[in-house]
Amino acid sequence: SANGNDSKKFKGDVRSPGVPSRVVHVRKLPNDINEAEVIGLGLPFGKVTNLLMLKGKNQAFLELNSEECAQTMVSYYSSVTPVIRNHPIYMQYSTHKELKTDNSPNQVRAQAALQAVNALHGGGMGSVAISADAGSMAGAAAAQSPVLRVIVENLFYPVTLDVLHQIFSKFGTVLKIITFTKNNQFQALIQYADAMTAQHSKMSLDGQNIYNACCTLRISFSKLTSLNVKYNNDKSRDYTRPDLPTADSQPSIDHQAMAAAAFGLSVPGIPSALASLGVGHTGMAAAAAAASRLGLSGLAAAGGHNVLLVSNLNPEVSTHAIKQLYYLCVYGDVMRVKILFNKKENALIQMSDGTQAQLAMSHLNGQRLHGRAMRVTLSKHTTVQLPREGHEDQGLTKDFSNSPLHRFKKPGSKNYSNIFPPSATLHLSNIPPSVVEDDLRRLFASSGATVKAFKFFQKDRKMALIQMGSVEEAIESLIEFHNHDLGENHHLRVSFSKSTI
Template structure:
C-alpha cells in the first residue's frame, strides 16, 4: 500500500452502495460499518450484519499490501474487488460469490487469520458490493493481476506467464515440525499440477525447489502462500521465483520426486515411491491425499492457504493404535523408545485383554501421523506391527488404587524426549527405519571395538562401522532393519560411563 493516500469512503444516502474517491480535501476517512475503534454498539451492528460477498477486514498492520489482503480471500474463491483504508488499517474485500464469502468467514471464525504475523479480524460488511473509483491505479493493477491468475483466458495472464518461472524456491523459517515432500505437494497442488520437488538444506535452512506445470500456477501459489505458516505459529513459507525453468530429478525418494516419472530409482539407499502411489499422484495430485485425509470445503481452502497443519486435519487425535505386537517381548518402555524417534510420547498403554495391542499418545496429531507413516509395517521382535490412528483422544491412566500390572506408563515428564526443545535440530534428522544407525554423545575413550561388541550383544550382526572425524559421532550398520530397530530400543540412552548416555537414531546414510 506504499504510495497510496488515505481513501475517503461514504455511503450514498438511501442505498447500500459504497463509493470511493480521492480528493485533496479527503484528509479524513469515514465508513458506515463503524468498526474502526468505534463504540461497542457500532461493532455489534457490524457483527450482526447478514452474509454478504463483501468482507470487512480490520486491524491490518501498517505495512500490509493489497496482495496480502487479497491472499486472505484467494483460497476461498475469486476476488472481484478491493478497497483499502490505510489510515484506518482496514480493507474491504469483495468475493465473486456470497457462498465464497460465507466459507471464508466460517473458516476464519475458528482460525484467526494473520498478515505479517499480526492477527486481523474479519466479518461481513453491511455492503452488498463495492463500487470503487478506478482512479487508484495501483490497487486496480494488483486486482487485475490477481484476476488474471484466476481467469485463464486473459491477456494479463499471458504476460505473467511469460515473465515468471514455473519453479518456486521455498525456504522454511521457524521449522518446529518436519516438512516432508508430501506436505509440500499437498499444499501447493491446490494451485495447479506439481510436477517435481527437490528438497535440501542450505545455510542451515530447509529449502525446496518446486516446479508447476504452468508459470501462472506458480504466480498464484506465491501470491497466496508467501509468509503463511504450514502449522500454527511455525514453519513459515518464504517463497521466491527460481531462475531455473526446469528441474532435473534423478531419484524418487524422501528428498526429491518427479511425479511424472514414477519409474525413477530411489538412489542412495532411500525408499522409493510405490509406483501405484506415484501413478495416483501424477494422474490427480489431490486424489490420494484427499482419500487419506478428507477435508471440508473450508478446511481444504484453508489448507491451500497453508495456515493449518495439513497432517491429521480430519479430526484425528495424537493417539495411535499399534497391533500385532509380540506380547512376550514388548513393554511400554520399548514402545516409548521406538515411537519417540518420531515425536514426544506422552503415554503408553498395553491393552489388558489384548496384550498384542497398545495405545500410544503422542504430543500432537502431526507427530502421530509421522510415526504412523514410518513405523507401520516394520518388523519388531519378529512380528510385523500395524500402526493406525486411534479414535481415542487421550490415553487414560488407571484409576487410583488399581493395579494394571505396569501396562500403562505416563512419560509426559520424561527427560528423554527428543523434541521438547522448540526448533530442535532433531526435527531435521528424522528418517525412516534403516539398517544404519547414527550414534552420538560417544565418550572420547570409547573405541570402535567397544561399540561393535555393544551392538553385537544386543542380538544383531554389525556389518560396518565408521567414526566421524571428531569421534563423538559414528555410523553403525546392522545386517537388517529389524536388528537396527532392536538395537535402537535396547541402546538409546545407554550409560557409557561418566554419566554420558549414548544417543541412537536412524540414519539416511550407508557405509
C-alpha cells in the same frame, strides 16, 4: 438435457461416484468460479467436449470425449480432493450420458470458453486463460506457462515434495512436481492444469515463508509448458499417472496411499505461517522442529490429537512391547503406553503434545519391527487412561510422565534439530572414554544384528556412528541399546542419523 436436477439427490458430501458416464457432475464450486477453471479440472484427463455451468447452485456439468477419460478423472479426484480458492470440490458421474446445451447467455459464454481452450490445446496440455465475463482470451495470462519454477531460500529445514504438493494444491490441482538441487539451492518445477491457476498461485505464494522465518518461496514462470515425469518417488511425481515406477523398479506406489501421504491430515489449530499455507502433518512436524531450532514461539503444539494408535505389532513380543514402544519414540516425549487387552498387536501411545504425535506418526508409519510393518495413525482418544486403583491390567499400561529419559522437555532443545527418519545408521553419544570400538561393535552384534561399519567422531570421541545391516535391525538396536549402561555412570544415547559411514 442435464439441467441440475441431479443435485436434488445429494445428501452430504460423501457419495458413491455412481455408474460411469462421460458427463461428470461437479459440486461445491466457489461463487466466483469461471468457465476456464472448471474446464481446467477436466483437461489433464482428456478433451473437454461440453460444459454446463449452474452458477446459482455452485455446480457444473463437464462432458469429456470418452467415458474412459471421465473414469480416470473421477477416480483421481476421489483420492485427491481438488481445491479452488480454499473450496474442496466434489464430483461424481452424472446420470446423463451427454450434455445438451441451449443458447442462453450463460451457455454462449461456456461454448466460447470451450472453443478458446480447444483452439489453444488441440486437446492436450498447455496454457488456458479465458476471462470469465466474455470467454475471450486474457492476454496477460495467455503468454504464461502452467509450470512454475520454485526456489526455496533460507532452507533451515528440509522441504519435501509432499509439503510442496500440499501448499500448491490450495490454488488448484497440481498435476506434476519435479524437485532438484541446482547452484546449491533447493528448487522445484510444479505443473498446474492451466496458466491462470499457476498465475493465481504465484501471486499468492511468491515471497511467503513455508515455516516461520525460514524456507521462503521465490516463484517465477518456467519456460517449459509441460513436465515429463518418469518416476513417482520422493523427488518427482506425476499425479495423473499412478502407474509410473519408482526409479529402482519397485512396485509402483499405491495411488490412494500416495494421495493420502501427500494430503496428510488436516490438523486443527495450526498457527501462523503454516495456517495460511495449510501444511498438514508432515509439514507440521517439520515446522515444529524448525521452530524449536530457531527458538521461535510461533509454533505452539497442535491441540488435541496427541495419542497414537499403533497396530500390526508382533504379538509374540508384546511382553516387551511397552519398553519397545517407549524407546522407539525418539520423536517426542512418551507420557503413557497401553497395550490393548483383547488385541495385543495394538497399542496406544500418549505423547506430550500433538506436534510430537504428528512427528512420530510421519516417521514410524510403515516401518518394520520384528518382521511386521507397523501402522501408526492418530487415535480418537485424547488421553491414555491408567487402570483404576485396585484394578490390575496385567502390566499392560505404563505411565512414563515422570521419566528422566525425556529428550524434549527443554524448550528449544537441540534434540529437535537431530530428528531424522529411521535409517540403517545410528548416532551414538555419551560414550565414556574407556569404551572402545570393539566394545560397541560387540554390544550391537550381541542381539544377532549385523554391524556393517563403525566410526568415532574425530573431534568428539563421546559420539560415534554405527551402521547396521538394515533399517529394521537399526530400529531394533535402538530399542535394545538406548539408555544401555556403559559403566562410569554413562548411559548410551541412541538416535537415527542422516549420515552414512
